[in-house]
Amino acid sequence: MLGTTKRRNPLAYVVFFSLSVVHAQVSYSIAEEMATGSVIGNIAQDLGLDLHRLKSGEARIYSRDSMEYIDFNKERGFLLIKERVDREALCAKTTPCALHLQMILDNPMELYRITIEITDINDNAPTFKEEQIHFEISESAMVGAKFMLEKALDPDVGINGLQRYSLKPTDHFALKLHSQEDGSKNVEMVLQKILDREQQERMSLTLTAIDGGEPEMSGTVQIYITVLDANDNAPVFTQKIYKATIKENAQKGTKITAVSASDADDGSNGMIKYYISNKMDALTDVFTIDRVSGEITINGEVDYEISSNYQIDIQAKDQGGLSDSCKLVIDVLDINDNKPIINVLSMSKSISEEAPLDTVVAMINVNDPDSGTNGQVYCIINDNIPFSIKSPSYNFFSVRTQQELDREKKAAYNISVTCSDEGVPQLSSVVSLQLQISDVNDNAPAFEKKYYESFVIENNTPGHSIFTVKASDTDCNQNARVSYILEESTVNGLSISSYVSINADSGVISAVRSFDYEQLKYFIFRVKAQDGGSPPLSSNVTVKIIIQDQNDNAPQILYPVQTGGSVVAEMVPRSADVGYLVTKVVAVDVDSGQNAWLSYKLQKSMDRALFEVGAQNGEIRTVRQVTDTDVMKHRLIVAVEDNGQPSRSATVIVNVAIADSFPEVLLEFNSFHHDTKYTDNLTFYLILAQAVVSVLFISAVIAIISVKIYRWRQTRLIYKSGTNLPVIPYYPPVYADGTLQRVYDYEMCGTTDSRMSDIKFVRPYSQNTLVNMSRAGTFEREKKEQMDTNLSLEVRLFHNPSVRLIYIVAHEFYNGWLCRYALERMNIKL
Numbered sequence: 001m002l003g004t005t006k007r008r009n010p011l012a013y014v015v016f017f018s019l020s021v022v023h024a025q026v027s028y029s030i031a032e033e034m035a036t037g038s039v040i041g042n043i044a045q046d047l048g049l050d051l052h053r054l055k056s057g058e059a060r061i062y063s064r065d066s067m068e069y070i071d072f073n074k075e076r077g078f079l080l081i082k083e084r085v086d087r088e089a090l091c092a093k094t095t096p097c098a099l100h101l102q103m104i105l106d107n108p109m110e111l112y113r114i115t116i117e118i119t120d121i122n123d124n125a126p127t128f129k130e131e132q133i134h135f136e137i138s139e140s141a142m143v144g145a146k147f148m149l150e151k152a153l154d155p156d157v158g159i160n161g162l163q164r165y166s167l168k169p170t171d172h173f174a175l176k177l178h179s180q181e182d183g184s185k186n187v188e189m190v191l192q193k194i195l196d197r198e199q200q201e202r203m204s205l206t207l208t209a210i211d212g213g214e215p216e217m218s219g220t221v222q223i224y225i226t227v228l229d230a231n232d233n234a235p236v237f238t239q240k241i242y243k244a245t246i247k248e249n250a251q252k253g254t255k256i257t258a259v260s261a262s263d264a265d266d267g268s269n270g271m272i273k274y275y276i277s278n279k280m281d282a283l284t285d286v287f288t289i290d291r292v293s294g295e296i297t298i299n300g301e302v303d304y305e306i307s308s309n310y311q312i313d314i315q316a317k318d319q320g321g322l323s324d325s326c327k328l329v330i331d332v333l334d335i336n337d338n339k340p341i342i343n344v345l346s347m348s349k350s351i352s353e354e355a356p357l358d359t360v361v362a363m364i365n366v367n368d369p370d371s372g373t374n375g376q377v378y379c380i381i382n383d384n385i386p387f388s389i390k391s392p393s394y395n396f397f398s399v400r401t402q403q404e405l406d407r408e409k410k411a412a413y414n415i416s417v418t419c420s421d422e423g424v425p426q427l428s429s430v431v432s433l434q435l436q437i438s439d440v441n442d443n444a445p446a447f448e449k450k451y452y453e454s455f456v457i458e459n460n461t462p463g464h465s466i467f468t469v470k471a472s473d474t475d476c477n478q479n480a481r482v483s484y485i486l487e488e489s490t491v492n493g494l495s496i497s498s499y500v501s502i503n504a505d506s507g508v509i510s511a512v513r514s515f516d517y518e519q520l521k522y523f524i525f526r527v528k529a530q531d532g533g534s535p536p537l538s539s540n541v542t543v544k545i546i547i548q549d550q551n552d553n554a555p556q557i558l559y560p561v562q563t564g565g566s567v568v569a570e571m572v573p574r575s576a577d578v579g580y581l582v583t584k585v586v587a588v589d590v591d592s593g594q595n596a597w598l599s600y601k602l603q604k605s606m607d608r609a610l611f612e613v614g615a616q617n618g619e620i621r622t623v624r625q626v627t628d629t630d631v632m633k634h635r636l637i638v639a640v641e642d643n644g645q646p647s648r649s650a651t652v653i654v655n656v657a658i659a660d661s662f663p664e665v666l667l668e669f670n671s672f673h674h675d676t677k678y679t680d681n682l683t684f685y686l687i688l689a690q691a692v693v694s695v696l697f698i699s700a701v702i703a704i705i706s707v708k709i710y711r712w713r714q715t716r717l718i719y720k721s722g723t724n725l726p727v728i729p730y731y732p733p734v735y736a737d738g739t740l741q742r743v744y745d746y747e748m749c750g751t752t753d754s755r756m757s758d759i760k761f762v763r764p765y766s767q768n769t770l771v772n773m774s775r776a777g778t779f780e781r782e783k784k785e786q787m788d789t790n791l792s793l794e795v796r797l798f799h800n801p802s803v804r805l806i807y808i809v810a811h812e813f814y815n816g817w818l819c820r821y822a823l824e825r826m827n828i829k830l
Contacts, residue, residue, distance in 0.1 A: 025113040028079070032087035032118050037080055040070070040116060043103065044077025047112055051077055057105030061114075062345050064367060070101060070116065079114070087118045088155035095157050102365070104345050109360045111345075111396065122160040122213025126152040128221040133207070135189075135223065136321035138269075139197040140230030146176070147189040148315055148323045150277065152209030152219055163212040167205055167223075175207075181241075186313070186325060189223070197227040231320020233264040235272045242314075242328040244296075248304040248335055256287070258295040261316035261324055268319040277313035277325065287312060287330075296328060304334040305369040336374040336423025341367045342431045345396075350436040353407040361387070362399040362433050366419045374423035382416040389417065399433065407437040408474045441479040441533025445471040447541040452527075454509075457548045458517040466500070469507045469541060471529035481532035482507075487540065491523040500545065502527060509543070517549040518590045551595040551644025557652045559586040569655040574626050582611065582656055585618035587640040597643035603651060604637035611656070613638055620654060632658050 028041045044054055053059075054074045061072040061079075069090075071082035091097030101114040128150055135147055154162040165187055167175045172193045178186040187207075203225040210218045237259065244257040263270040274294040276284055287310070288299040296312070310330040317323040346363045368375040379397045381389050386403030399415060413435045420428035447469065454467040473480040484507045489496045502509050509527075523545055530538035560570075560583060570583045589596040600618040605611055610630065612623045620636065634656040641649040694701070 025115070027115040027117065029117040029119060030081075030085070031121050032085050033121060033123055034081050034085065036083060040079035040081065042077055043072070043079050043112075043114065047103075049077070049105075051075070053105070057107055057110070059103060059105050061101050061103055062343070062365070063099065063101040064341075064343060064365075069099060072103070079116075085118055087120050087157075088124060090118060092155070093157060102345070104363065106346055106348075109346060109363055109398070111363070111393070120157050120160050122156055122211060122215075122217060124155045124160075125217035126154040126162050126209035126211055126219040128152050128207075128209070128219060130221065133221055133223045134226070136226045136228050137191075137195060138228045138231035138320045138322075139195045140232040141191050141195060141322070142232060143191055143194060145191040145234065145322065147173075147191070147321070148277070148325045149175075149187040149189050149207060149223070150221065151184065151187055151313075152221075154209070154211050156211060156213065159212040161211055162209055164210050166208045166210065168208070169205065172203065173205065180327065195227045201227050203227070228320055231265060231269040231318065231322060233269070233318075234322030235261040235263045235316040235318050235324045237261045237314075237316060237324050237326040240326050242326060243331075244328065245331045245333060246298070246302060247333045248302050249337055250298050250302050252298055252300065254298045256296045256298065256330060257328065258293060259289075259314050259316075259326060259328065260294055261326075263318045263322075265318065265320070271319050272316050275315045275317065277315045283310065283312055286310070289314065302332055304332045304371070305338065308332050308334070308371075334371045334374060336370055336421065336425065336427060338369045338374075339427040339429045340377045340419040340421055341369075342417065342419055342429050343367070344431065344433070347433055348435065350438040351401070351405070352438045352440060353405045353442075354440050355401055355405060357401055357404070359401045360398050361401065361435055362415070364397050364399070364417065364431070366395050366397065368421050370421065370423060374421055376422045377419050378422075379417055379419040381418070385413055385415060387413070387415055405437050407439050407476070408443065410437065411476070412436050439476045439479050441475055441531060441535075441537060443474045443479075444537035444539050445473045445482045445529035445531050446539060447471045447529060450541065452541060452543040453546065454543070455546045455548050456511065456515060458515050458550045459552050460511050460514055462513055463510055465508045465510045466545065467509060469502075469509065469527050469529075469543065471507070471539065471541075473531050475531065475533065479531055479533040483530050483532070485528045485530060487526040487528050489525050491525070492520065496523075496525045499523060500525070515547045517547045517592065518553070520547055522546045549592045549595055551591055551642060551646070551648055553590045553595075554648035555587040555589045555598055555640040555642055555650045557585065557587050557640065557650055559584065560652060560654060562652060569657045570620075571657050571659055572622065572626065573660050574628070574630075574658055575660075576622055576626050578622055578624055580622040582620040582622065583654060585613070585620065585638050585640065585652055585654070587618065587650065587652075589642050591642065591644065595642055595644035599641050599643070601639050601641070602636060603639040604635075606631070606634050606636075610634070611636060620656075626658055630658055634658065 024047055026041075026043065026046050030038075030040055043049075044051060051074075054077055059072070059074045061070060063070070069081070069083050069085050071080045072078075073080055085099075087097050090099075097118040097120075099116040099118065101116065103112040103114060104110070105112075130150060133150060137145075137147070152162055152165070154160075162185075165175050165177065167173060167189065170192075172191065172195060173189045174192050176188045176190045178188065180186060189205075205223040205225065206220055207223055208218050208220045210216055238261065239259075242257060242259055246254065246256055259274060261272050261274070263272050273291045274289050275291065276287070276289055284299070286298070286300040286302060287296055289296050294314075294316075296314075309332065310328075312328040312330065313325060314328055315323050315325050343365045344362065345365050348361045351359065351361055364379075366377045366379060368377050377395065379389050379391070381387060381399065386401060386405060387399055388402040389397055389399050391397050397417075397419075399417065415433040415435060416430060417433060418428055418430050420426055448471070452467070452469055456466050469484065471482050471484070473482055483504045484502045485504065486496055486500070486502050491499055497512070499512055499515075500509050501512050507527075507529075524542060525545075526540050526542055528538050528540050530536050572580060572582055585600060587598055587600075589598055598618075599615050600613045601615060602608065602611065602613045602620075607630065610623060610626070611620055611634070613620050618638070618640070620638070636654040636656060637651055638654060639649050639651050641647050
């Protein structure tokens with residue numbers, strides 16, 4: 001791999017730890033200035049991990065100061081150059097220069113250390129701070145006189161760093177190098193030949209600094225020498241090396257030490273000035289020297305974490321240009337001025353409440369830039385939470401579960417981690433870790449009540465909501481999503497779903513149909529509440545719906561029965577006493593309670609002074625004695641009203657005849673109901689019908705008349721033997737209260753002159769007959785209803801002689817079909 005070197009020494013390449021989190025260490029070596037995207041190495045292969053593990057563990061690279069340079073491709077397992085690495089900007093003169101990274105995997109958590117060494121390339125030429133150097137040298141300078149030159153600076157290290165100097169021309173001067181303790185070299189220009197100002201007052205030399213790279217790189221500076229008159233003694237420092245100690249964060253202006261040099265010359269040639277030589281190292285930003293006294297003071301910020309040691313080259317020059325040099329070594333003392341820096345390497349956002357003990361939920365790295373005990377840290381977490389913190393490796397800590405978790409008791413934790421150093425005074429940092437407890441479906445829904453009972457008024461609107469059942473689940477999200485279900489059951493043989501429905505989300509129970517109290521008083525069913533967990537949990541509750549009565553039924557008149565066209569009359573003899581029972585109105589109400597309490601009143605009467613109605617029993621009685629002046633026909637309208645809110649009522653018409661004989665009653669009521677208003681169309685249709693019948697059945701008229709004469713004679717005989725009894729129609733046997741205790745049947749016979757002699761003949765039945773009729777069931781009731789219909793038709797037809805004749809003829813031969821057809825064409829309703 002171009003530009004990348006792996007260390008193949010097994011001991012240096014991969015080191016496995018016995019700790020539970022830090023598993024291995026791998027080292028790489030790359031050259032600086034590699035192109036972006038260059039491959040450093042296959043970290044997955046070198047650590048023995050497969051790509052699936054990198055993806056499932058969400059592999060990522062962590063570094064406090066290297067993430068801007070290194071990228072990680074977890075799809076292929078490669079470490080890549082993210083940004084060009086400049087070793088000089090990263091490490092300056094420090095060797096070796098390395099980037100330290102950590103690769104972190106989750107599920108389970110694993111930590112691998114990665115060291116990437118940055119090797120130097122010859123990408124920097126030596127340079128001088130100044131473009132020109134000026135010397136003023138006395139012509140009296142002795143051979144061997146030394147002149148301190150400015151050192152060149154090469155940011156590269158090793159063989160690529162500054163290696164040698166050259167000076168041209170070399171007629172009068174030669175170079176001499178002096179090695180220093182820090183590996184650098186002082187450059188001195190040594191006079192080899194006596195200067196003669198009269199021969200050459202000014203000289204120009206070129207100083208070249210050359211490094212050892214391939215190819216070599218160099219930098220130059222011009223030296224201009226002015227030859228002065230005699231100054232034959234150079235300054236001399238009292239010490240070649242000065243040492244001093246300061247505390248970091250010392251205030252600006254603090255005195256460090258003072259250097260001193262002496263010059264044997266007198267006058268201006270003996271005046272010395274002091275200078276800091278290594279200006280390229282930016283030391284003048286931190287320190288300053290008094291040029292006259294040689295006192296060094298602090299001019300900027302001194303930070304132990306930036307540099308723990310400073311080496312300053314100091315030069316002393318006299319007025320004649322002679323100089324001497326010394327070195328000041330300054331050691332910086334560390335103070336505890338940095339708090340621990342907490343970096344969260346991995347943090348689980350949530351953890352299942354069923355997680356086992358000692359599950360790692362977070363991993364953090366703590367660094368303190370201070371040194372010694374000031375940089376040693378320990379971490380604790382807040383009390384009263386089911387978590388603990390352990391240190392599997394130096395400066396690495398893991399937060400683990402210590403007790404069982406229950407989301408229903410506490411759904412989230414704020415884990416406060418406090419990391420402190422051991423310095424004086426002690427400094428600490430705090431980080432808060434938010435951890436959600438994920439839910440497990442371990443709680444079934446619970447209803448608010450053990451039993452529900454609700455009321456609904458009958459005749460409700462289908463779809464109307466009755467009430468709501470409510471269940472809650474202490475779980476959360478899908479596990480707490482409650483659905484309501486009707487348990488299958490039957491009411492009166494029908495599925496409960498045909499009575500009520502329930503909203504699966506809200507628990508609102510609605511009526512599917514309109515309820516009728518008279519058919520159903522209450523019903524019971526069960527509702528199941530089921531959560532959305534997997535598997536789902538459920539609970540049941542019993543619900544009772546009670547139907548309340550509503551006054552939705554008007555009273556029903558059982559007696560007297562109102563027929564479509566027949567005239568039903570109650571007969572009162574003229575000799576009736578006060579309180580004579582004319583008849584009794586019988587009514588029922590299928591509602592219940594006060595809705596079924598009935599009261600009777602006489603709504604309309606032709607003579608209110610003659611009749612009254614019992615408010616509670618419906619009995620119609622005479623109020624006074626009947627007189628001869630009272631009219632025969634009385635029409636009473638009786639109202640029956642229930643006690644509901646609002647009340648409902650029904651009316652019945654009771655025809656009362658005051659007479660002593662039944663024929664008298666018939667004659668009067670036939671006259672009462674006779675209608676003489678016929679239109680011309682009716683007469684036309686009747687004449688046409690008579691003509692058609694006469695033509696078609698002329699041959700049978702004589703026989704028909706003979707038969708009818710015979711029937712008329714029989715009717716007259718029966719009429720003479722009949723008694724004056726009230727006319728009571730058939731009454732349903734299921735209602736006994738308020739009805740008469742005898743059941744009557746009747747037959748109708750008519751003649752051609754039956755307009756004046758219509759007869760209602762009643763024939764009594766025995767008590768056994770009543771019982772048998774009650775048992776006859778549906779068939780007998782239908783038979784009686786048909787008889788009533790036929791009777792009503794016959795009575796209405798016989799009001800007109802012409803119609804009676806048509807009906808008699810047609811009824812005998814065509815069972816009344818032709819008569820009905822003619823009546824329909826004449827718009828006569830039967």
